[in-house]
Amino acid sequence: MSTSLLYHSFGIRGYRQTRIEPTGGVTRFHVHPNEKSICCSSCQSSNVIKRGVTQREFRCSPIGLKQTVIVATLPRLQCRDCGVVRQIKVGFADARRSYTKNWANYALQLTRSMTIKDVADLLGVTWDVIKEIKKDDLRRRFANPSLKDVRRIAIDEICIGKGHRYVTLVMNLDSGAIIFVGDGKSAESLVPFWKRLGRRRHRIEAVAMDMSSAYISAVRGNLPKADIVFDRFHVVKLMNEKLTTLRRQLYQEATADEKSVLKGSRWLLLKNPENLSEDRDEEAHLAAALKLNEPLAKGYYLKEELRLFWGHTFRWPAQLFLRSWCRRATATGLSPLKTMAKTLTRLEEGLLSYFKHRISSGPMEGTNNKIKTLQRQSYGIRDREYFELLLYSLHQKKYALVG
Numbered sequence: 035m036s037t038s039l040l041y042h043s044f045g046i047r048g049y050r051q052t053r054i055e056p057t058g059g060v061t062r063f064h065v066h067p068n069e070k071s072i073c074c075s076s077c078q079s080s081n082v083i084k085r086g087v088t089q090r091e092f093r094c095s096p097i098g099l100k101q102t103v104i105v106a107t108l109p110r111l112q113c114r115d116c117g118v119v120r121q122i123k124v125g126f127a128d129a130r131r132s133y134t135k136n137w138a139n140y141a142l143q144l145t146r147s148m149t150i151k152d153v154a155d156l157l158g159v160t161w162d163v164i165k166e167i168k169k170d171d172l173r174r175r176f177a178n179p180s181l182k183d184v185r186r187i188a189i190d191e192i193c194i195g196k197g198h199r200y201v202t203l204v205m206n207l208d209s210g211a212i213i214f215v216g217d218g219k220s221a222e223s224l225v226p227f228w229k230r231l232g233r234r235r236h237r238i239e240a241v242a243m244d245m246s247s248a249y250i251s252a253v254r255g256n257l258p259k260a261d262i263v264f265d266r267f268h269v270v271k272l273m274n275e276k277l278t279t280l281r282r283q284l285y286q287e288a289t290a291d292e293k294s295v296l297k298g299s300r301w302l303l304l305k306n307p308e309n310l311s312e313d314r315d316e317e318a319h320l321a322a323a324l325k326l327n328e329p330l331a332k333g334y335y336l337k338e339e340l341r342l343f344w345g346h347t348f349r350w351p352a353q354l355f356l357r358s359w360c361r362r363a364t365a366t367g368l369s370p371l372k373t374m375a376k377t378l379t380r381l382e383e384g385l386l387s388y389f390k391h392r393i394s395s396g397p398m399e400g401t402n403n404k405i406k407t408l409q410r411q412s413y414g415i416r417d418r419e420y421f422e423l424l425l426y427s428l429h430q431k432k433y434a435l436v437g
Contacts, residue, residue, distance in 0.1 A: 059101065142167055168420075185240075186208060187213075188242040188398040201217060202218065219246075245272065336371060343356060348389060
C-alpha cells in the first residue's frame with residue numbers, strides 16, 4: 035500500500051502501511067518496517083538475525099476529530115557484528131515514548147494558545163504527558179542560557195512561594211532574558227553564576243541592583259571592573275519607607291486634633307503630586323497635614339526633591355545636587371532623614387554610575403510581574419526544574435487580550 039500518507043501526514047519514513055483499522059472512534063494504522071531499513075540499532079549494521087517481533091502503539095496527529103494510532107510491528111534483532119540483541123530503533127518516536135514526534139509537535143503548538151490542562155483534555159492524555167513535552171522543548175532551547183555577549187546585567191530577588199522562599203535572578207539587560215536562577219537571596223546564591231561566567235567576568239560593564247549589602251559584596255568581589263548602578267526604584271522605595279517611619283513617629287506624639295488630620299495621610303505622602311485625586315480631595319487633605327506638621331512637611335518636600343536627581347543630564351551636577359540634598363536632610367535633625375542621608379552618601383558612587391550607563395532594574399521588575407502571573411496561572415510550583423525553564427523563556431512570552 036502507499037506510504038505517502040505516513041510520510042506527508044505523520045512524518046514516518048522507512049515503514050509500509052499494511053492495513054487501516056477504524057474501531058471505537060480510533061483509527062489504527064498498522065505498519066511494518068521496510069526490509070532495507072532494518073539494521074542494528076547499536077552499530078547500524080544490516081548483518082542481523084531476527085529474534086521475534088513485538089507490537090507497539092504510538093499516538094499520532096488526529097485526522098479531523100478522530101484519534102489516530104500507529105500500530106508498529108517491530109522485529110527484535112541479533113547483530114552478527116557487535117553481538118547486541120535489541121529491538122529495532124523507532125525513528126518516528128523518541129525512546130520510551132508512546133507517541134510520535136509529529137504528535138508531540140502538534141501538542142506543543144497547542145500549548146502556545148491553550149493551557150496544559152486544556153490540551154491534555156482535548157487529546158485525551160494526562161496533564162503530566164503534555165507538561166513533559168513542553169518541558170523537553172524548553173530544556174532543548176533554554177537549559178543553558180548563553181553568556182557569550184553579556185555586557186550589562188541586573189540582579190534582584192523574588193519570592194516564589196509561602197515560607198519566604200526566594201530565588202535570585204540575573205537578567206541580561208540588552209536582551210531582556212533571564213540568564214541565571216539561584217536559590218535564596220544571599221551572596222552564596224550567586225556562586226554558580228560566577229562559576230558559569232568564568233573568564234567572561236571582565237566583559238561585564240555594569241550591574242543594576244538594589245542596595246542589598248549581600249549583593250554589593252558579591253559583585254565587588256567577583257566583578258571588580260564592573261560599575262554598580264543602584265536602581266532608582268529601590269532608592270525611592272527606601273525614601274518612602276523613611277517617610278512612613280517619620281509620619282508614624284510624629285503621629286504618636288501628636289494631639290487628638292492633629293491625629294484626626296494625619297490619619298489617612300500615609301498613602302497621600304507616598305503618591306506623586308500629579309497622581310493625587312481631585313474627586314476625593316486628596317490634595318486638600320495632604321495640604322492640611324503638611325501645614326499642621328512642619329517636620330512632616332520637610333520630609334515630604336525632600337522626598338519629592340530627591341526625584342529630581344535622575345533628571346540631570348551629566349554626572350557632576352547630579353553629584354552636587356545629591357550632596358546638597360544629604361546636607362539638608364541631615365540638618366533637619368530628624369532621625370529617619372539623617373539615616374537616609376548617610377545611606378546615600380555611603381552609596382554615592384553607585385548612584386552616580388547611572389549617568390554613565392543609564393540602566394536600571396526596570397526590565398527586571400517587569401519580568402517579576404510576569405513571574406507572578408505565571409505563578410497564579412500554575413497555582414503553585416509543582417516542578418522546580420520546569421519552573422526555572424519557564425523563567426528562562428519569559429523574554430519570548432507575549433501576553434495579549436482575547437475575545
